[in-house]
Amino acid sequence: MFKRLAGLLLLVVLTLLTQVGGIALALCWLVGRLLPPSSPLQRLGINAGLFAGFYVVLSLFVVPPLAALGGRVPLPCTSEPDRPFAAAHPAFCWLNRHYVDPRLNALLTNLSRDVAQQFPGTVTLFLDANLPFINGFPLLPHLSHGDGRKLDLAYSYRGPEGGYLPAQTRSPIGYWAFQQPAAGEIPSPCRAGAWLTTRWDMQFLQGLFPQRTLEPERTRAALRWLTTEGQNAGIERIFIEPYLAARLGVSSPLLGFQGCRAARHDDHIHIQIKR
Ligand SMILES: [Zn+2]
Numbered sequence: 001m002f003k004r005l006a007g008l009l010l011l012v013v014l015t016l017l018t019q020v021g022g023i024a025l026a027l028c029w030l031v032g033r034l035l036p037p038s039s040p041l042q043r044l045g046i047n048a049g050l051f052a053g054f055y056v057v058l059s060l061f062v063v064p065p066l067a068a069l070g071g072r073v074p075l076p077c078t079s080e081p082d083r084p085f086a087a088a089h090p091a092f093c094w095l096n097r098h099y100v101d102p103r104l105n106a107l108l109t110n111l112s113r114d115v116a117q118q119f120p121g122t123v124t125l126f127l128d129a130n131l132p133f134i135n136g137f138p139l140l141p142h143l144s145h146g147d148g149r150k151l152d153l154a155y156s157y158r159g160p161e162g163g164y165l166p167a168q169t170r171s172p173i174g175y176w177a178f179q180q181p182a183a184g185e186i187p188s189p190c191r192a193g194a195w196l197t198t199r200w201d202m203q204f205l206q207g208l209f210p211q212r213t214l215e216p217e218r219t220r221a222a223l224r225w226l227t228t229e230g231q232n233a234g235i236e237r238i239f240i241e242p243y244l245a246a247r248l249g250v251s252s253p254l255l256g257f258q259g260c261r262a263a264r265h266d267d268h269i270h271i272q273i274k275r
Contacts, residue, residue, distance in 0.1 A: 016140055018095045019131045020063055024054035059096055067132035072099040072148045074132075075108065079123050079167070085112035086167060088125040088154045088174035097139055099132045101148040103273055107233045108151070114229065115221045122218050123167035127152035127174045127268055144272070153269045155179075156218035160211055170212040171267070176202045177209040179266040185243040188257070188264070220248040226271060227252035239270035 015022025
């Protein structure tokens with residue numbers, strides 16, 4: 001009974017986390033039933049191997065064409081000279097959290113080219129996008145990333161010496177290393193410690209991240225492009241903490257504040273395109 005419940009829980013967690021993980025686990029169970037009895041340790045090894053095999057084969061060969069039928073394509077995970085954008089961490093791709101409407105792929109290509117033209121060597125980094133399938137299936141913890149039209153972008157950072165750090169974020173996965181309002185800047189109106197919110201402070205993590213400050217030139221160039229060319233390319237909304245947009249000197253009707261019940265945006269920029 002306990003084993004079944006634990007298995008069911010694992011199935012739910014893997015499905016919520018990656019969608020593909022849940023499918024791979026279900027396939028693993030189906031095939032496992034056909035195999036002859038073996039010791040628990042052997043069975044664990046066989047299941048782990050089956051799961052890994054199914055996950056990789058599904059992710060590489062089965063999911064992309066199926067997702068394309070529903071209008072989503074995987075963003076390329078590594079940068080190339082004429083397409084200088086990449087996943088901030090390969091885990092976004094390993095977990096199949098990098099699927100988008102093809103228009104976002106084109107938009108990100110043009111954004112990254114524009115910023116790299118102004119600041120050679122810049123690599124634009126993306127974070128969570130969407131899962132491959134099913135409109136309305138959220139990419140936790142981002143409740144809105146459920147239709148292929150949403151994408152998070154990392155800020156650019158500079159190191160202790162002050163120079164731009166190519167293709168690096170402050171936290172290993174880009175999220176959770178929050179900017180703080182400087183003296184004189186108006187902080188977000190959200191109450192710290194409020195319940196029923198995904199506006200986590202992650203105080204215990206902040207001291208673990210290296211000292212890297214926001215690189216304003218490249219971040220401003222990206223935000224400017226998003227509010228001008230990006231708007232022409234279909235962007236309908238951009239979420240960023242208002243004090244950061246003010247610090248960067250960018251204003252636009254597209255810029256919004258997500259409210260206090262949604263993920264905060266002082267560690268990344270959220271963009272969404274029209275239907
Ligand atoms: Zn987002």
